[in-house]
Amino acid sequence: MRQDRGHEDIRLPLASGSRRIHGSVARDLGVAILGGRYAPGDVLPGEIEFAEQLKVSRTAYREAVRILSAKGLLESRPRTGTRVSQRSRWNLLDPDILAWTFESEPSETFIRDLFELRMIVEPAAAALAAERRSGLDLARMGHALEEMGRHGLSTEAGRAADQAFHTAILEAARNGPLIALSSSIAAAVTWTTIFKHRRQGLPRDPMPDHRVLYEAIVAGDPDAARRTMTDLVRLALADTELALRP
Amino acid sequence: MRQDRGHEDIRLPLASGSRRIHGSVARDLGVAILGGRYAPGDVLPGEIEFAEQLKVSRTAYREAVRILSAKGLLESRPRTGTRVSQRSRWNLLDPDILAWTFESEPSETFIRDLFELRMIVEPAAAALAAERRSGLDLARMGHALEEMGRHGLSTEAGRAADQAFHTAILEAARNGPLIALSSSIAAAVTWTTIFKHRRQGLPRDPMPDHRVLYEAIVAGDPDAARRTMTDLVRLALADTELALRP
């Protein structure tokens, strides 16, 4: 027998989103876990029971569990059931995990940790970019910078340009794993920026710093690029901390 | 009707491993993609056809696809089918992805990129560890160092101790995302070490370097820790490069 919900045509969101059901369930469960509503070690209800609670089929539920297991959030075994993994097994830098973390406001500690990681990675990436950038890289950075100046960081287009600028730098570093890491962080930084702007106006014009960084990369000066990027991240951190303590 | 394979009791491995079927399929497909047997943009055969080829049910196959999609390797949409994502979407630092990459010998470029990332991250982590380490951290490092000295890096136990030493340092840095990143890299480094030893004997005794690093962290000297870790990674890279060009 088909599941009885034929009496309502509307796509009952159950949760949210226009994605597939397994994706929605994965997202909702992921947000719940990352938000602390399920603690590491907790055992989820059995497949049949939980799928029924969520009003989805076991198929869809199991596929959601597979997604979360792949990201290190869950572990399931026969007899024992499905349980939330220890934090140390979570792939905190997975793009989805980062996005889900920022769904329910992340802890101040987490944001600080993320900035600490940026402070380590991005200056080094900028230095590499200054050494290895091609003409195309410079063109992309220049274009992004221009867009950024035109729209400002308070607009969607401006933030996209900011992100494009950072992405261009990281890709100029010519290091696959570094790019993968960066793109995750870049996304998170975008959320942080939005988060920041939600609370107060932009306290300072970030354009001059960006331009100095760009010039250093154009000049092919790794040390200057490293220094400038360090300053830039430090200032972003200062802004964010300001926003975190109103 | 049950699937007809009752005439053979043996767990036909099909591929490998003692894990669940969906896990095996995910691994095999993942290795094939990372090994270049499927290129980004390639469309996989339809679910029904491919599942039949692999001699598994559609359910198991689909769960495998969910796993790979979660790691950014695949994207599937109705009508279009399931296709291999662009490399830029792959989560190269996912622990499974790293492991699968090392299944079929990774490119020299990739190993070099990984070491470049280690050169960026691990010295910084060591510096943080020197600032923040607790007594327990030091005890764990000391113990690992001792084990490492006792067994040597040519044994399984010795390599485990090496990994434990590095893990202890990274955990002492007190930064969740950094630890997640590191544990991925640490695993990859282990494969690299095995990889290295498979080709030739250890060219140099790594213990003195490790001890100097340990002393710097005990002394709470971030700069010394950073310098020493930099040396240590650089030497490891030199050894690996030696192994890569016989």
Add this chain to the structure above:
DNA sequence: GAGGTTGTTTACTCATACAAATAGGGTAGA
């Protein structure tokens, strides 16, 4: 009391039916 054995619980696998989405072609209209 140690070690093997049985039993129970849970996730895992399979098979099948049907639903939803969408790319691409076909068709009507301007």
Add this chain to the structure above:
DNA sequence: TCTACCCTATTTGTATGAGTAAACAACCTC
């Protein structure tokens, strides 16, 4: 002829139930 729309075929997505295998616990034998 071109454009806009609809239609349909194909592919993934969802649901359900039956049956399998693995992990753990309690028991039972020696």
